[in-house]
Every structure is written in structure tokens, then in C-alpha cells.
Amino acid sequence: MTSTSTSPPEPKPQRQPEPEPRSSVGAFGIAVADLERSVGFYTRVLGMRELMRLPLPDMDEAILGFRGGRGAAVVLMQYRDGTDRSPRDNPVKLVFYVPDPTAFAAAIRAEGLPVTREPTPVPELGDAVVGFAQDPDGYTIEILTAT
Numbered sequence: 001m002t003s004t005s006t007s008p009p010e011p012k013p014q015r016q017p018e019p020e021p022r023s024s025v026g027a028f029g030i031a032v033a034d035l036e037r038s039v040g041f042y043t044r045v046l047g048m049r050e051l052m053r054l055p056l057p058d059m060d061e062a063i064l065g066f067r068g069g070r071g072a073a074v075v076l077m078q079y080r081d082g083t084d085r086s087p088r089d090n091p092v093k094l095v096f097y098v099p100d101p102t103a104f105a106a107a108i109r110a111e112g113l114p115v116t117r118e119p120t121p122v123p124e125l126g127d128a129v130v131g132f133a134q135d136p137d138g139y140t141i142e143i144l145t146a147t
Contacts, residue, residue, distance in 0.1 A: 027063065029075035030092055032137050035060055038076045041136050045107045046096060048074065057081075092139050097146035101129045104143055108133040119143050 032038040039062045042048045047066070051073065054061040058081035065073040074094070098104040101119030109115050119131030131143035 025072045027073035027075050028094075029061070029077050030094070030137070030139060032076045032078050034136065035062055035076055035078035037136050038062075038078075039064065041111060041113075042074060042076070045104070045111060046098075093142055094135070094139055095142040095144060097144050099146050101131050101143045101145055105131050105133060108141070111136075116140075119145075 039050060042064050043050060048064040049067060050062055051065045052061075052063045054063065059077045059079045061078075062076045063073050064076065065071070096104075105115045105119050113134055113136065115131065115133045117130070117132040119129050121127040122130045129143075129145045133141045133143060135141055
């Protein structure tokens, strides 16, 4: 009689659960009255760079972003389909973290645009420096200190 020894089957490796995809904002779009003026403002004052131009049937888009791909892209949209789409009818606030809020506010003012609240510490926010201004289309720009 032959004796065969059977060893227990090797356990199958446990499959690691796949990490859940992380959500994030990739871009946000705003309507502008003058695409070239707005591209100039965001590239000169904020240091963004133009990533792409996209001519679409009813609008022209310029997609702007920061070097290194940090932060969400800004899509500037100038409608050219004949409809009246005033950007001033859209209450929008764009929030930017900058190294020097005072210098940033000065750069906006140098463009001939209003600074509606000088960057100053806000005690209710732990003395975070907060300021407000407007872009060429009247959108509110919130200015915060980059950390």
C-alpha cells in the first residue's frame, strides 16, 4: 500500500481593495467679454500660463493653468454665437492663494481694476490675510495668503 501525503492547499492571496478614486476640480469656466484682455490679466497678474485655445461652434475658449499643474485650470469663455451673455449677470468668486497678498492687490490695481478690500488679517479666521478685488469682467477675486 502506498501512502500519499497531501498537504493543505496554499491559501489564495487576499486581493487588496482598490483605492477609491479621489474627486477633485479639474477646471472651472467663466464667461468673459474680451478673451484677449482676460488672458492677459490672468497671465500677467496671476502668473498663469495659457495651456490651450479651443475654438468651439458657439464660443472661443482659452484654458489657463499654473506651472507644475497645481490647482484647477481656469477656462475663459468668450461667446460668439450672437446671444447676449453678460458675464456681469453671474455672481462668481474666484479664490486664489498667493505668496504676497499686498503685492498681488497692487498688481491688480496697476491693471486699473478695483481692490474692494485691502488684504488684511481677519481675527475670526485666525488672522488669515484676506482681500478682495475684481477681474476685467467684474468677477470677485478673493486673495488669500498661500501656505
